[in-house]
Amino acid sequence: MRLRPLAWLVAAVVVTALATLFAGQARPTSTPHLRGQSIVTPQVRQLVCPSSADADTLSHVGLLPGTPSGGSVVAGERPLAVQAGQVAEIGTPGRSPLSVVARNQSTRGIFGSREQTGGTYAHGVSRCSSPRASWWFSGAGASPAHYSTVELVNPRPGAAVVDVSVWGPDGVVQGAGLRGITVRPGGTKEVALADAAPAEGNLVVHVQASRGLVVADLADHTLDVLDPKAQPTTEWIPDLLAPARHLVLSGLPPPDAQDAPTDAASLPSALRPGGSLVLFNPGSSAVVARVRLSGEDGTSDPTGAGPTSVPAGAAVTVPLGDQVKNAGTALIVDAGGPITAGYLVPGKTDLFHAVPGVHWEGPAAAALPSAGRRTLVVTADRRAGRVAISELAADGSRLSRRYLSVPARSTLATPISARAVSVVVSSRGQVVGSVQIADGTAYAALPLSPVLAALRVPEVRPMS
Amino acid sequence: MPVSVLLVSHNGERWLPAVLAGVEQQTHPIDHRVAIDTGSRDGSVTALRTSGWDVEQLGAATPWAESVRAGLARIPAPPPSDPHPGWVWILHDDSAPAPDALALLLEAAHRHPDVAVLGPKLREWPSLRRLLEMGVTISGTGRRETGLERGEYDQGQHDRRRVVLAVNTAGMLVRRDVLEHLGFDRSLPVYGNDLDFGWRAARAGYSTMVVPEAVCFHVEAAHRGQRASRLAELHHRQERAGAIYTLLANGTGRGWALQSLRLGVLGLLRALGFLLIRAPLEAWDELVALGSTVFAPRRIAAARRARQRTAVVGHSEVRHLLAPPWLPLRHLLDNVGDFFSALVDLGRESVGGRTVRTAHQVDVDDVESSQEPGLVALVLRSPRTWLIVGGFVLALVAARDLLHGGPLHGGALPAAPAGTGHWWSAWWSAHHDLGTGSSAPAPGYVLVLAVLGVLTLGHAGAVIWVLFVxxxxxxxxxxxxxxxxxxxxxxxxxxxxxxxxxxxxxxxxxxxxxxxxxxxxxxxxxxxxxxxxxxxxxxxxxxxxxxxxxxxxxxxxxxxxxxxxxxxxxxxxxxxxxxxxxxxxxxxxxxxxxxxxxxxxxxxxxxxxxxxxxxxxxxxxxxxxxxxxxxxxxxxxxxxxxxxxxxxxxxxxxxxxxxxxxxxxxxxxxxxxxxxxxxxxxxxxxxxxxxxxxxxxxxxxxxxxxxxxxxxxxxxxxxxxxxxxxxxxxxxxxxxxxxxxxxxxxxxxxxxxxxxxxISGPLERGPVAGPPAYMSDLSATHDASGVLQLRGGRAQGVRYEVLRDGPLPVGDDAIAALTAPDPALRGVLRRLLADPQPADARSLAAYGVAYVYARAPVSRRVSAAFDAAPGFSRASGATRHDASWRLQDTPTLSATDHDGQPFHLVLVVLQGLAIVAAIVLTMPSRRVRR
Structure with missing residues (x-):
């Protein structure tokens, strides 16, 4: 059909307009959102239980109930026969750290702890930790009467290079041999702060691995240097992951249970009878920290301990004395900038360090020491929380399962059965907690270890 | 001293009357007039007999040498009492001598008794004013050298007697005994026979002289395709074959192999050139000429043996008569000049809208041509000129931010590679060493950019700059x-x-x-x-x-x-x-x-x-x-x-x-x-x-x-x-x-x-963000020293690419887009970020990675993962906020893809042939008079 040119012209204009209209209306097909992270199950997970120079130790390694079979656990160099829900005990001389390696399915539920056995003043208990790059400890000492030892363990195949930084009341404490400490694969290094960086007062220690990963433990001791018969007390200082604006110190012992030295002069000048809160500000400007006590009735301000200014780069000790009235108490510290916090109670025959609690989601477990009265202490943060508590027997069977609702900003304590060898506490992230162990007049606090069933890793894709 | 005229004719009726009249008008008496007709189908024989010539008719395929020998046989020998053997004046049926030509030739012969061969000045017929030849020689490439400019007018500028290698057989005056002694080579047609005869005469101790006072007017009918003969139809082939034969048969024995090789290669190049200008028949002629000469060594050897029998002087004694060895280079330069001159003329035509006539097209009496405006005037008057000037000025103003600085890049434009060699290599290679190896084809524009890079002397950045600015x-x-x-x-x-x-x-x-x-x-x-x-x-x-x-x-x-x-x-x-x-x-x-x-x-x-x-x-x-x-x-x-x-x-x-x-x-x-x-x-x-x-x-x-x-x-x-x-x-x-x-x-x-x-946008000139220079330099010199570049972090994911020789340049990005990522490498990186093991560093090294680089801001997750991973140590970055690691394992390329694109070479060759064919088919056909 032969059309007039005008008709072709009109047709062309119409087609142009319609095509452009269509192009303008078309919207790009939705690009599927690319996940930023994915969940992977690690094939290998390592735990290191710290050594104890003063006493033998007993290590407890357990698997979370419900951990799939098909994995393996090796403690030291020996396979460990432990099933889901069970806890295995490994007695070692204690002079060397214990490395536990879980493979395959067992990585999804491994947890452990170590306790000192024997020794008059050795009541220390610590959890077994996985290697990482950064460790913070508050309340260490580097004087003859209050001294700490940093133990660096590298359980990984590659060498690790570590820097140890120490701060005291007057700022950074210079010391020799604290930088570029190389820990060979599978090796251990110890740094005695009293030798490397002698200083007075309560210290804050930061361990940073610039290469590789390490497990750092800090064994703290006090000693009545005036008493020739005195034995040193010992306790592992629980670590903090990183400075934060909001911290909860858990597992505090009651004051009347403390075997407090009657003579204050027997203590180092930095330590006072009763509890002392050690705050450290790693920032470049001073921050103000507010301290409150959290109990079953909510929070309260400790008497005589108002807002405390923490100078930049300095550790500040706030004596709290006997402000902690009962076992179910926690300290809540809020600051204007990231700080670290520690709470220690020196005793005549015991030394106590509180646990800086961390929020967790899912199960957190603790392998319980064999002796002593065990109490689970749970603190709810800004919002009320509810946790599920499972107590497990040695054969892996569940002794009990109950729920605990904790009001906001309150701390509740609940006893743990004497037959339980482990406790599993499940949370949705609203609470922090610890297990308080009381053995006569000796107290210790054991952190709850969030059990990492899987790793959240960034999604990897080619650049395009 | 008898003087005979020997005329060889073939379908030359058009010109014979003038030729015969010219002979009749000679001022010197002629003793014998002999004509050899080689199968003429026109009235040549009749014209000759009518004019009283002694005509012998031979076949059309009779070689030139045979024709001359037959004619010589009909010329009576001089009496024994005459000590001079006599002269034979050879004419063509399209060469008309001036009335005094013979007399002047004989006068020169008398004055120079040692000269056995003489030749006149040849002028173009019918113009009668342009010079054709005044003696002739041959160059090392087989080109017939006259020493004259094309279309040169005769103004007496070359009028001096001189010894030359040869003279054209049209008008050649030769001593009868020399002609009988040497004769023409029967295997050569008329083309090239004069050069061969002159060369043999020189080697035999005889001299050849050109006598400018004697003038002969020559049509060159066979060469110009004006003669109806098989010879004229194949004149290009015959001329070429004759030239090659003359060179190989008469040249030195020591240089024979090299000369054969040289002529063979030259012949093939000439054939290719004819193909490119759409003259396939001429190309075939070149190949046939080669086949009958360079690739016929027995024939050449026999010819050389024959020449040894008559030669009395060495090759070195005749070398001065040959064309100088630099003459082919001069012709090449002349051709280049002619090419650019044609371009200028083309430009003048397109600018001026008129046909430009060159010197040999314009008569000296043409007034119009003297009034033609010059090129500059034509350019200034053209609107196109102002479009160019205005456009370039505005372009430079608009691109003021892009006139200097680093490489041009930004937005959708990657930086150009260091040189156009990268583009040539990308086009040619079936496998590309980028990323984890790729066999994807290079994009089509890579070849175009590479060719444009020839104009910028290999500077790739200049190509991109010109295109954008x-x-x-x-x-x-x-x-x-x-x-x-x-x-x-x-x-x-x-x-x-x-x-x-x-x-x-x-x-x-x-x-x-x-x-x-x-x-x-x-x-x-x-x-x-x-x-x-x-x-x-x-x-x-x-x-x-x-x-x-x-x-x-x-x-x-x-x-x-x-x-x-x-x-x-x-x-x-x-x-x-x-x-x-x-x-x-x-x-x-x-x-x-x-x-x-x-x-x-x-x-x-x-x-x-x-x-x-x-x-x-x-x-x-x-x-x-x-x-x-x-x-x-x-x-x-x-x-x-x-x-x-x-x-x-x-x-x-x-x-x-x-x-x-x-x-x-x-x-x-x-x-x-x-x-x-x-x-x-x-x-x-x-x-x-x-x-x-x-x-x-x-x-x-x-x-x-x-x-x-x-x-x-x-x-x-x-x-x-x-x-x-x-x-x-x-x-x-x-x-x-x-x-x-x-x-x-x-x-x-x-x-x-x-x-x-x-030009305000992402496009800019400046340094290209990428790994530190020392990493790029190392990867440029060692293929197995690539850089794994990371971006992103925990929230948005980590993106990676393996760079070799810096960020992906223009062209490589398209190759990378067609290359599927290696899933194994992705798995290695996931493990490194999740739970690094020593084997992961070794696996990464097997991909030819020597460094890992993360540009600021560096994700703490990425930084912590590589700090913790065994087999890595910290390296310096471009800035203090970047993060870099060096692999401690020696990098290899064992895990990369080494496969190439199947049949890539075949495809490249096909593309080349297609391009050549397409270019040839876009050109106008060459009109050749055959």
Whole structure:
């Protein structure tokens, strides 16, 4: 059909307009959102239980109930026969750290702890930790009467290079041999702060691995240097992951249970009878920290301990004395900038360090020491929380399962059965907690270890 | 001393009367007149007998030497009492001597008794004024050297007697005993026999002299194809074979092998050259000539033995008679000069609109030629000149921020590689050492850029710079050429070219680094101009237009493959309107596939890549509403305000009001519709390629450029001669004026915006962000020292790429887009970020990675993972906020892909042949008189 040119012209204009209209209306097909992270199950997970120079130790390694079979656990160099829900005990001389390696399915539920056995003043208990790059400890000492030892363990195949930084009341404490400490694969290094960086007062220690990963433990001791018969007390200082604006110190012992030295002069000048809160500000400007006590009735301000200014780069000790009235108490510290916090109670025959609690989601477990009265202490943060508590027997069977609702900003304590060898506490992230162990007049606090069933890793894709 | 004339004739009736009259008029008496006729079919024999010549008739295939020998046999021998053997004056049937020629030759012979062969000055017949030969020699390449300029007039400038190697047999006066002793070589035709005879005479101790006072007028009928004979039909072959035979038979024995090789190679190159200028018969002649000489050593050996029997002097004693060895080089320089002179003449013709006549075409009495304006005047008067000058000045002003600094890059434009050798290598190689190895084909535009790099002496950055900084004036020139073909006046074409050249600028193509649209816009008018020839009535010119359009389309598709879709739509319309001639449009569509091998073969496996233009795929994604699309704004930064284009659209609509131009305006709007349809397609689809982690959307820029081209075309064809119609009166007058004003507003506004705003967008000149220089330098020298570059972190994911020799340059990004990522490498990186083990570092090293580099801001997760991973140690970064690690394991390439594209070499060879064939087919045929 032969059309007039005008008709072709009109047709062309119409087609142009319609095509452009269509192009303008078309919207790009939705690009599927690319996940930023994915969940992977690690094939290998390592735990290191710290050594104890003063006493033998007993290590407890357990698997979370419900951990799939098909994995393996090796403690030291020996396979460990432990099933889901069970806890295995490994007695070692204690002079060397214990490395536990879980493979395959067992990585999804491994947890452990170590306790000192024997020794008059050795009541220390610590959890077994996985290697990482950064460790913070508050309340260490580097004087003859209050001294700490940093133990660096590298359980990984590659060498690790570590820097140890120490701060005291007057700022950074210079010391020799604290930088570029190389820990060979599978090796251990110890740094005695009293030798490397002698200083007075309560210290804050930061361990940073610039290469590789390490497990750092800090064994703290006090000693009545005036008493020739005195034995040193010992306790592992629980670590903090990183400075934060909001911290909860858990597992505090009651004051009347403390075997407090009657003579204050027997203590180092930095330590006072009763509890002392050690705050450290790693920032470049001073921050103000507010301290409150959290109990079953909510929070309260400790008497005589108002807002405390923490100078930049300095550790500040706030004596709290006997402000902690009962076992179910926690300290809540809020600051204007990231700080670290520690709470220690020196005793005549015991030394106590509180646990800086961390929020967790899912199960957190603790392998319980064999002796002593065990109490689970749970603190709810800004919002009320509810946790599920499972107590497990040695054969892996569940002794009990109950729920605990904790009001906001309150701390509740609940006893743990004497037959339980482990406790599993499940949370949705609203609470922090610890297990308080009381053995006569000796107290210790054991952190709850969030059990990492899987790793959240960034999604990897080619650049395009 | 008897003097005889020996004339050899073959179908020379046209010239014989003058020749015979010339002989009759000789002032010196002639004792015998003998003619040998070799199979003439005209009245040559009758003319000779009528003039009283002693004629012997021989066959047409009788060799020249035999003809002369037969003629010599008919000449009576001198009496024993005469000590002189006598002279034989050889003439051709197309060589007329001057009346005193013989006398002067004999006078010279008497004066120089040692000379055995003499020859006259040969002048052109019929002009009678131009010199042909005054003695002749031969060069080392077989070229017949006369020592004269082509078309040189005889002004006595060469009039001096001198000994030469040889003289032409037309008018040769030779002693009878010498002729009997040496004779002509029967295996040679008349071509080359004179040189061979002279060379043998010289080796035999005889001298040959040219006598300028004696004049002979020669038609050179066989050489010029004016003679009806088999010899004339094959004169090129015979001349070439004769020259090669003469060189090999008479040259030194020591240089024989080298000379044979040299002549063989030269012959093959000459054959190739003839093919390239579409003279296949001459090419065949070259090969046949080689076959009968260089590749016939027995024949040459026999000839050499024969010459040894008559030679009495060594080769060194005759060397001074040969052409100097540097003479072929001088001819080459002369040819180069002639080529550029022809270019200048072509430019003068195109600028001046007239044919330029060269010196040998112009008579000295021609007054007009002396009044022809000079080249400078022609250039200054041409509007094209002002378009070029103005365009270049504005381009430099607009690109003021891009005139200096580092490499040009940004937006969709990666940086150029260090040199064009990278592009050549990418085109040639079946395997590419980028990333984890790739066998994907290089994009089609890589070869084009590499060829352009020859002009910039291998500087790749200069190629890109020229395309972007000077792209607008170059596009304007290209468009002007097209619009001048479709309009009668300059004004409309000028405005149209400017408007079209501004289209990609106002669309933001330059600012966004859209290499495909920028270059595609430059090439599109060339293809369109060639396409105009598809309507030519002459078959040969029509097919030439087909091939030119195909080449233009291939070049455009190399940068903007969607141009093929536009061509498809146009071809469908052409075939529908002229179903009888479908072959041309089909060839136009199919040929680019061959010309763009091997990329086309690889792209067909991923059809989506045919919608992506040159540049980073998916860069600067944008979308716009219909109005802005219609006004040529595809979206993205660097585009001009949309309202600047409204005038052009309105003017294009008003173009339909001009009734006389409906047809052509409809064609222009048809092009616009084709562009709009392509733009609609690219706006709708999303493309997935193996090397892209997410679907990307093609940029609609090129389709909208075609749309704008159609609008501009409508305005131009309607505006051409607008003033005439405006003065005609009626309601169309204000409409036409309005359209013109609106179009001018768009153009002027666009120019002003371009000049003021400049190229403001992601495109920039500066250092390219990438790994530290020491890493790039190391990876450039060691293939197994690549850099794993990381970006991102925990929240948005970690992206990676393996770089060798710095960030991916132009061309490599397209290869990477067609290359599927190695899943094993991705797995290694996931493990490194999750739970690194010592084996992971070794696995990474097997991919030829020596460094890991993360540019600031560095994710703490990434930093912590590599700090913790065994097998890595910290290295220095470009800034203190970057993070770098060095692998402690020695990197290898054991895990990379080493496979190459199958049949890549075959595809490259096919592409080369297709390109050569297409170029040859685009050229006009060489008219050869045969």
């Amino acid at each position: 000077l792209g607008v004036p170059l596009t304007a020139l290209s468009a002007l050429r097209f619009f001048r073909r479709v309009t009668d006046g300059w004004a409309a074409a000028f405005v149209g070219a400017t408007a079209y050249a501004l289209a990609p600028v106002v669309a933001g193509a330059y600012a966004q680094g859209r290499l495909g649209t920028v270059v595609g816009g430059l090439l599109l008018p060339w293809a369109a101009t060639s396409a105009l020839g598809l309507a030519r009535p002459e078959r040969e010119r029509r097919w030439r237009a087909v091939w030119r359009t195909a080449v233009g389309l291939a070049l455009t598709c190399a940068f903007a493959p969607t141009a093929w879709l536009v061509a498809l739509l146009v071809a469908v319309v052409l075939i529908v309107r002229r179903p009888g001639w479908w072959a041309g449009p089909v060839v136009v569509l199919v040929a680019p596939v061959a010309l763009l091998l091997p990329w086309a073969a690889g792209a067909l496996q991923h059809p989506g890549s045919l919608l992506l233009e040159a540049g980073v795929a998916g860069a600067l994604p944008a979308s716009e509403d219909a109005l802005r699309l219609l006004l040529g704004r595809p979206g993205g930064p660097g585009a001009a305000p949309w309202w600047l284009g409204a005038g052009l659209l309105v003017a294009a609509l008003l173009a339909g009001l001009r009734e006389q131009r409906h047809g052509r305006v409809a064609v222009a709007w048809g092009v616009a519709a084709a562009g709009a349809l392509v733009a609609a397609l690219t706006a709708t689809v999303s493309v997935r390629l193996p090397g892209l982690t997410s679907a990307v959307h093609p940029w609609t820029g090129f389709g909208l450029l075609v749309l704008q081209a159609g609008l501009v075309g409508a305005v131009v064809v309607a505006g051409d001669g607008l003033l005439t119609e405006v003065r005609a009166g009626g309601w169309r007058r204000p409409a036409g004026l309005l359209g013109g004003v609106l179009a001018a507003f768009s153009v002027v506004g666009g120019l002003a915006w371009w000049a003021v705003a400049g």
